[in-house]
Amino acid sequence: MTVLILAGTGDARQLAQFCADHSIAACASLAGATRRPKPLAVPTYHGGFGGGEDFRTFLRRHEIRAVLDATHPFARHITQRSYDITSEIGLPYVRFERPAWQPGPGDQWISLRDETEAAPHISPGAVVFLATGRQTLPKFANLAHAQLICRQIDPPQGAFPWPNGDYLIGRPPFSVADEEALFRRLNVDVLVVKNSGGAASRTKLDAARALRLKVLMIERPPCTASPYLAERSMAQAWLTQWAL
Helix, strand or coil, X not given: CEEEEECCCHHHHHHHHHHHXXXXXXXXXXXXXXXXXXXXXXXXXXXXCCCHHHHHHHHHHCCEEEEXXXXXXXXXXXXXXXXXHHHHHCCCEEEECCCCCCCCCCCEEEEECCXXXXXXXXXXXXXXXXXXXXXXXXXXXXXXXXXXXXXXXXXCCCCCCCCCXXXXXXXXXXXXXXXXXXXXXXXXXXXXXXXXXXXXXXXXXXXXXXXXXEEEEECCCCCXXXXXXXXXXXXXXXXXXXXX
C-alpha cells in the first residue's frame, strides 16, 4: 500500500525525496500545469485524475493508504475535492500549506481578492509584471491601459492575447539579484503576484522592495480542507507513520 502525494510545488518535491530516503512507499500525482516538470523521487502520474470518480478509481486501483496534499495554495478545487473524497471513504488525509507572505518595512503591497481587482491600482502606461501564471491571464483583460509582461515556465503555444503584452519565459529559481536586474531592464512599475508563500519564490518580492515597486498581492482563496500543516517537518513526521 502506498502514500499518495498530490504534488506541484517545491515542497512536494522535497517531501517525495523524504519518502524515498526513509523507506516510505509513496507515489505522486502532477496535474500537468508545467509541460516538462522536474522529476520526483517517487513514481509519478501525470495529467491529473479527470473527475471525482476517476480519483476514487485511482485510490482503489493503487491501494492508496493515505493522501498528503502538497499542491499549490491556489489549487483549491483539487484540495477540496481530495478532502471531500478521502473523508467520504475514510482515508487518512492531511494538507501541507506553507505560511502566506506578510509585508515588512519598505514593502508597498496592496491586497486583492482577485486578479480582476488590479486595474484601479495601475496607472495608464505602467509596465506591469504578471507573476501569476498563464492560467490567470484572462482575468487581466481590463488592463488595456498598461503594458503587460507575463512570465511563464513553458514557451507559449500562441501569441499574447492582447497587443499590449508579451510573454517572458523563465524557469525558477531566480535570485534576488536576478529579479532586481530583470525589473530594472524591463522598467517595471507594478508587480502582480499570488500569495503562495515560501522562501524560494519570495525573491521577486525582495527585489520589488529594493526598487520600491508597487506590489499587487492576490490573497489566497478560503479553504475548508483540514487538517493542515504549516511546517515541512510536521509533514515529514506525519509521513513517518507510513514507513515500511
